[in-house]
Amino acid sequence: MTEFTPVEAIVGGLLIGLGAVMMMAMLGRVAGVSGILGGVLFPSSPAGWSWRALFIVGMIAAPAVYTLVLGHAPPFEMMSSSTALTIISGVLVGIGVTFGSGCASGHGVCGLARLSPRSISATAIFMLAAGVTVFVMRHVIGA
């Protein structure tokens, strides 16, 4: 069970949006995490590797900064403790974002903000697929 946290949601969303806007204003790029991560791990050329890597480093540093400022670690809870399920999920997400050219940040925030038809379709599809999966896992299989 997690509580509805409207203030944190709106403030967090604002920071995500500001990050996406500053990314475009300064680097001229879409803030899509799967695309940037792919560029770090599978670079097509050495150019543009360092800014991508530093973007990822900045993201990884975020919980430490959060803890430093607020005095407690961010809430974090896994619904399933199954390592097998974690691995299956990771592989599917990896395959999906590669063929689907993006994830919730690239398509769901940046793409929708640009009214990209591809992003609107992808977001509708992956949100629906995730919803159906959660329904099946929790209410049909009962995992």
Added chain:
Amino acid sequence: MRNFAALFVGLLFGLGITVSGMINPAKVLNFFDVAGSWDPSLALVMASALLTTAIGYRFVFRSERPIFDSAFHLPGSTTIDKPLILGAVTYGVGWGLIGFCPGGLVPALGLARAEPWIFALALVAGMAAARFVRTRLAEPKSATQGTA
């Protein structure tokens, strides 16, 4: 300067994900569980992020170019093709199993927990496999195709 900007923007983006609760797989899954323990927080995260981005982009695109580059790099494709659809389905199913999307995962790597790293290794394996298959599919078809 460009690298410093990227580091700062990454931190800001990661803080947004951390503050909003997108870093927490339980919160993500509860958003999708409309029929059970529904937590609508993520709808507000998306709405807030989207509104900020949509308004901000309007101002940014008044400039001819970004501050640290000679041009904007925007995804150019507009075709809704089979890889996009099947990829989005696969991603959605994977997301719904555990509750990690790439944006939620990366900041979670900064927590002292094993699960995000296990997921990350699997994610990288999936990305590598998909890239391999995509390269194969992109290669010119061999002589067997002529019979059709």
